[in-house]
Amino acid sequence: MSKILLLEDDLSLVNGLTFAFQKQGYELDVAQTIVEANTLWADGKYDLLVLDVSLPDGTGFEFCKKVRQVSKVPIIFLTASDEEMNIIMGLDIGGDDYITKPFKLGVLVSRINALLRRTKDFGSVGTELQSNGIKVLLLQGQAFKNGELLDLTAAEYKLLCLFMKNPNMVLTKEQILDKLWDCEGNYIDSSTLTVYMRRLRMKIEDNPSEPQMLLTVRRMGYKWNVID
Numbered sequence: 001m002s003k004i005l006l007l008e009d010d011l012s013l014v015n016g017l018t019f020a021f022q023k024q025g026y027e028l029d030v031a032q033t034i035v036e037a038n039t040l041w042a043d044g045k046y047d048l049l050v051l052d053v054s055l056p057d058g059t060g061f062e063f064c065k066k067v068r069q070v071s072k073v074p075i076i077f078l079t080a081s082d083e084e085m086n087i088i089m090g091l092d093i094g095g096d097d098y099i100t101k102p103f104k105l106g107v108l109v110s111r112i113n114a115l116l117r118r119t120k121d122f123g124s125v126g127t128e129l130q131s132n133g134i135k136v137l138l139l140q141g142q143a144f145k146n147g148e149l150l151d152l153t154a155a156e157y158k159l160l161c162l163f164m165k166n167p168n169m170v171l172t173k174e175q176i177l178d179k180l181w182d183c184e185g186n187y188i189d190s191s192t193l194t195v196y197m198r199r200l201r202m203k204i205e206d207n208p209s210e211p212q213m214l215l216t217v218r219r220m221g222y223k224w225n226v227i228d
Helices: 011-023 034-043 060-068 084-092 105-122 154-164 173-180 190-204
Strands: 003-007 027-031 048-052 075-079 097-100 128-131 134-137 142-145 214-217 221-224
Touching: 003 011, 003 034, 011 027, 011 105, 027 034, 034 060, 048 060, 048 105, 060 075, 060 084, 075 084, 075 105, 084 097, 084 154, 084 190, 097 105, 128 154, 134 154, 154 173, 154 190, 154 221, 173 190, 173 221, 190 214
Parallel strands: 003 027, 003 048, 048 075, 075 097
Antiparallel strands: 128 134, 134 142, 214 221
């Protein structure tokens, strides 16, 4: 049974989500403030977090940053804002998915099921990836270049792992979005993905303007080019 922590201060929404989650067989803990969430997080082990962004004593972004210091647990943000910069910020600080209010409970449950499934698949193949002087320790959630720890966001880390698990294979933008995010959300598009690719290249390539590892294949997608 998967255990979920819900951080949400709207009681009517909490009631609906509690019913929907329990119907799916999830175990659920509910916090209405950051303070309550901190207490629950300290005392419990969770398989997924659902975080409202706007809260009485802070934001879900703040709580996400704290969690990401110690855990790679999947995180979905709930928010009334669909502005692109807020969405990118939420993903950059470690969010895995983003859904805007109002939403249908069935859609959120489907997102949760998909994210839990992808997370399980993501960690099921081996414990280490290595090529091109890049080493990823999957259990620790860390990546190194020539022995030095890379400072990657959650999205950059997942992109790197996806490419290293598929060496010398062209991945379309649609395949990448489907593997790492939920395309039905329409909150991340190919131009946003391009930004992520550029940021990742800045951190792993010796010369990001002339990449040797993470290649763009025109009109097709991207490829992890194994050169060693």
